[in-house]
Amino acid sequence: MEAYLGIDVGSVTTKLAVLDKNDELITSCYLLTRGRPIEMVQQGLARIKEQLPGDIDICGVGTTGSARYLAGVIVNADLVKNEITSHAVATLHYLPEVQTIIEIGGQDSKIIIVRDGVITDFGMNSVCAAGTGSFLDHQALRLNINIEDFSQRALNSQTPARIAGRCTVFAESDMIHKQQIGHSTEDILYGLCQALVRNYLNNVGLGKEVKPPIVFQGGVAFNRAIVKAFQEELKTEVIVPPHHEIMGAIGAALLVHEEMTGNKMSKFNGFGVSETSYQTSSFECKACPNLCEVAQLKLNGKVLARWGGRCDLWERAPAEEKK
Numbered sequence: 001m002e003a004y005l006g007i008d009v010g011s012v013t014t015k016l017a018v019l020d021k022n023d024e025l026i027t028s029c030y031l032l033t034r035g036r037p038i039e040m041v042q043q044g045l046a047r048i049k050e051q052l053p054g055d056i057d058i059c060g061v062g063t064t065g066s067a068r069y070l071a072g073v074i075v076n077a078d079l080v081k082n083e084i085t086s087h088a089v090a091t092l093h094y095l096p097e098v099q100t101i102i103e104i105g106g107q108d109s110k111i112i113i114v115r116d117g118v119i120t121d122f123g124m125n126s127v128c129a130a131g132t133g134s135f136l137d138h139q140a141l142r143l144n145i146n147i148e149d150f151s152q153r154a155l156n157s158q159t160p161a162r163i164a165g166r167c168t169v170f171a172e173s174d175m176i177h178k179q180q181i182g183h184s185t186e187d188i189l190y191g192l193c194q195a196l197v198r199n200y201l202n203n204v205g206l207g208k209e210v211k212p213p214i215v216f217q218g219g220v221a222f223n224r225a226i227v228k229a230f231q232e233e234l235k236t237e238v239i240v241p242p243h244h245e246i247m248g249a250i251g252a253a254l255l256v257h258e259e260m261t262g263n264k265m266s267k268f269n270g271f272g273v274s275e276t277s278y279q280t281s282s283f284e285c286k287a288c289p290n291l292c293e294v295a296q297l298k299l300n301g302k303v304l305a306r307w308g309g310r311c312d313l314w315e316r317a318p319a320e321e322k323k
């Protein structure tokens with residue numbers, strides 16, 4: 001049985017998706033990265049193997065996400081692709097007429113503008129937390145609210161509180177003020193959703209022509225209150241597609257399927273990678289005044305990859321080369 005594996009390793013979550021030869025989803029896996037991308041990729045591979053039939057033949061593996069190069073080295077990927085392309089390809093697969101893609105993850109957010117099936121513009125935010133999922137997590141913790149209950153309680157709001165959402169510091173102080181003057185928790189929660197949406201549109205979406213159909217994906221799309229806030233702000237329908245939380249992994253699988261046409265042989269190391277013991281270490285690069293801390297991945301004493309510098313000096317050099 002022919003199949004293609006996509007792996008999306010982000011700062012907060014690690015996602016894996018397996019598609020068949022008709023690009024239909026066979027199985028998937030969604031894990032918290034917890035600052036251990038290598039372990040989570042291995043754990044994800046082990047789970048995926050358990051869910052697949054014995055006659056499966058992985059004909060291609062693609063990686064994406066912030067740790068895509070690291071994941072690519074671990075599995076010996078056939079294709080390593082950026083998140084923008086992967087998310088857009090997956091969205092176009094499910095909704096070919098899409099014109100705007102909103103993607104909000106745990107620690108970054110993106111907007112992708114598509115016209116006639118082609119990416120024409122995009123924006124990213126990886127600096128300010130106020131337009132990401134961690135903003136909601138942090139404020140829910142401050143209010144002693146379980147993040148799983150956040151959405152339903154926010155939807156019960158009758159008169160949302162106006163929260164200053166330019167950054168998490170201002171939002172928290174404003175939220176405390178709203179509590180002190182008697183706003184209900186539900187009104188504060190929905191006010192936080194509206195603040196996140198305003199922050200996203202005023203920063204990530206600044207200068208972008210947001211036209212329908214609009215698709216909203218990423219882990220934060222689970223929060224129906226955020227979906228409602230986007231629809232109110234944009235005054236149009238916002239579509240949450242199937243498998244919205246693993247769209248990056250699906251996109252990587254679709255791209256590697258296209259890459260492997262013509263009977264190319266996959267370089268995939270196999271699911272046995274999940275049991276391999278890797279070693280990680282770091283050193284200070286002295287090639288310039290930045291003094292970057294460069295991390296490296298080793299197997300049996302041999303360096304497989306290096307990453308983490310401000311430039312690609314170490315990433316593009318052969319692993320065994322010394323400078």
